[in-house]
Amino acid sequence: MNATDRTPADLLRSALATDPARPLVTFYDDATGERIELSVATFANWVAKTANLLQNELSAEPGDRVALLLPAHWQTAVWLLACSSAGVVADVGGDPAAADHVVAGPGEFEAGLACSGDRIALSLAPLGRRFPTPPAGYADYAVEVPTQGDRFQPYAPVDPELPALIVAGAEYTSAELVERARADAAVLGLTGPGSRILSALPYDTWEGLSAGLYAALATGGSVVLCRHLEQLGEDALAKRIESERVSATAR
Known part of the structure; x- marks a missing residue:
């Protein structure tokens, strides 16, 4: 990663320039048996498409607030980086009534209707399948x-000193987010490129977001993001840690 990177989108661009083929996010859902691995290039492509959706289709402008009513999931990670790319504020678990747009998953659709702006629904089904009928x-x-x-260009450069993320009632600028993620990496055991962390923490706190995405991104590492890990036995978990070449855990 480059010392000049000051936004999460900068970190992703640096990762893409350095080694686009390496894994970035490996996602498990132990309730469904799903496993999906996204390389830096594949993840960045999802981010670019989602950022274009935000900017061109939803007409989201820098400073707009997007309530993300989503669990720890690979598609949530995509939305977090798409928001950063477009300069909008990702409000994780935020109040839909106070948001300009809302992105919701199963169990949150009724709450999301309080948003008067655009509403996007995610099925969170394996492989990101469509709904038979959207909510x-x-x-x-x-x-x-x-x-x-497949390529995204913001209408205006993203200001690293403006708010980028709200989680658990705390607000962070892009620059603060990157700085904290870099500091967290050493604490989490991410020693640099090639480090790989398994995280089962929810995304509703800074600690969960850092362990489950930002710290790995800030240090050239990768994350094995696990949902419903409590359904996996200790022996199976040990095998996963070995097979995924995990060097640190957060759970």
Whole structure:
């Protein structure tokens, strides 16, 4: 990673320039048996398409607030970086009524209707499948995102000193986020490029977001993001840690 990187989007661009083929996010859902691995290049492509959806289709402007009513999931990670790319504020678990746009997953659709702006629904089904019928009042992310462009250019440069993330009531600028993620990496045991952390922490705290995405991104590492890990026995967990070449854990 470059010392000049000051936003999460900068970190992703540096990762893409350095080693686009390496894994960045490996996601497990132990309730469904899903496993999906995204290289830096694949993850960045999802981010670019989602950022184009935000900017071009939802007309999201820098400073707009996007309530993310989503669990720890690879698609949530994509939305976090897409928000950073477009300069909008990702409000994790935020109040939909106070948001300009809302992105919701199963169990959150009714709450998300309080948002008067655009509403995007994610099925969170394996491989990001479409809904048979989208929830009332929502557009289906899996329908909307494939047609978006593979390259993203914000209309205006993202200011690292402006708010970028709200989680657990705390607000962070892009620069603060990157600085904290770099500091957390050493504490979490991420020693640099090639480090690989397994995280089962939810995304509703800074600690969960850092362990489950930002710290690895800030140090050239990668994350094995696990949902419903409590359904996995200790022997199976030990095998996963070995097979995924995990060097640190957060759970």
